[in-house]
Amino acid sequence: MKQLLIIGFVWPEPKSSAAGSRMMQLIFSFLHQDYQMTFATATAKTDNAFDLESIGVTVKAIELNSSSFDTFVKELHPDIVLFDRFLAEEQFGWRVAEQCPNALRILDTEDLHCLRRGRHQALKEGKEFDNSYLYNDTAKREIASIYRCDLSLIISEVEMNLLTNTFKIDASLLYYLPFLLDEIQEGTLRSLPTFRERQHFVSIGNFLHEPNYNMVLHLKTAIWPLIRKQLPKAELQVYGAYPSQKVFQLHNEKEGFLIKGVAPEVDEVMQSAKVCLVPLQFGAGLKGKLIDAMLNGTPCVMSPIAAEGMFGQLPPNGFITGTPQEFADQAVCLYNDKLFWEQSQEQGFECLRKRFMKSQFEMPLMNRVEELLKTLPLHRQQNFIGSMLLHHSMQSTKFMSKWIEAKNA
The missing domain is CATH 3.40.50.2000 (Glycogen Phosphorylase B;)
Incomplete structure (x- = not known):
């Protein structure tokens, strides 16, 4: 049975947000394929959080800037690690890459944060949104995260086009996956x-x-x-x-x-x-x-x-x-x-x-994941920018995290 680790930016709250609904749709899709699943997050559990243990998902509290995560993830030895938003990948991606180098790393973007931030800034300035607002610091971090992962799930066709045509990201690193709904009776x-x-x-x-x-x-x-x-x-x-x-x-x-x-x-x-x-x-x-x-x-x-x-x-x-x-x-x-x-x-x-019918998207996604699991070394060879970013840019995150850990000891 394959092991999937989800590193949550927050606990999923399907009754409170679309992001929570999206995460639960992903969880159920992998459960339907008999994945053994662990959900780990550094955030406190909320009253509105879905009871993941009630559906057979193991939950784990993890800490930021702590080598305890290294021990945990190495012992779990997941086949797949799914990051909930690029912020989770920034914090834990380098640790996953070091401790579980053969694990398939998937990023669920939820939405493009850089696009939302750029539009907000344009609105505040009372100006028309253009690429000068898109190419912000969040974009640099978010696009780097997409490159460091083996596959990124993109919820909107508009954002797929933006990533491939404007940011020139290779289509092999992206996967269009909208909301996954059950058949309507x-x-x-x-x-x-x-x-x-x-x-x-x-x-x-x-x-x-x-x-x-x-x-x-x-x-x-x-x-x-x-x-x-x-x-x-x-x-x-x-x-x-x-x-x-x-x-x-x-x-x-x-x-x-x-x-x-x-x-x-x-x-x-x-x-x-x-x-x-x-x-x-x-x-x-x-x-x-x-x-x-x-x-x-x-x-x-x-x-x-x-x-x-x-x-x-x-x-x-x-x-x-x-x-x-x-x-x-x-x-x-x-x-x-x-x-x-x-x-x-x-x-x-x-x-x-x-x-938005789940029946259209669920199995193609699973087939893509299985294909990547079988061809991961070749897939990563073709993503040299990703390996370069993992080698260079994540070192700053890594050593900042280690410095914070030492400071807190």
Whole structure:
């Protein structure tokens, strides 16, 4: 039985974030292939963390800047090590390479952090995003991490194109793997609340993620007043894990702008709403909130950033638009027009069926992993930049870590 070690940047919280859902999809995919699995992380376990031991995954607390990890990983002797985001690879990649040189190293990027950071900076400066914002210090670290790994999982086709065409990374180091969803049962779709049975608007997102707070602030100041002017009795119900005081300060019952905090059940929240609003101003990757909306038959009005990589050549489950006035007008149209609402709902179901079914992606991924396990020495020979970066750049991380360990002793 093959041994897989996942080094988590955080504990997976599938009910709180898209990243948590993504990690659980990967875990279940490898479990279905009878991998023996260990999840190790240096972060404290949260109340919202998934109970991994309940599905047969061994959990292990590890320390940063400690040789205890070296002992642990050498004894475990995994066939595969999967890093959750490049930050985990920076901390532990050199240790894995030293102690388990024959282990296949896989990076799950979740999304491109450098893209999100560059867009955020452009937004703060009030300028159009271009490559001068993309080539930031985070990009240097993130792209180096991709090169040091044997394979990187990329969640968005847009980011695949960016990595191959802009950063010129060889396609053999990258693997497109979107969200992995179970087949949608027709009976489930037929049982969803109808247009007449729903009311109000919804927006949702983990508030620890800066783009989500920015989105809610943009809704509050620029978009919701325009919607409310046309629909004076409508409400916007805003849900999300880890809301801070500055989030709750946006709550205003007179304006129908309601901060609800953590969603008890995302499906219930989405099914009760008529329209989901997703005016993200910056970000990267795929948006789990759009997946949740489509699964529950809730049409969306979204920004181009929110829709990026989601629909391919298919029509969206609603409207994609940028300016506040257009966004508000389209939201009101979708809210009032039963025919267009139902058409948008069906387009969402079609997108899920054609682009995110686990059955399309799971076995090809496993076949790629098996192929790499058999041809790893040759694969690494063809990635000289990766071996060079592992030799040079990781030495600074290595010796800084050893210095911190000695200092803490």
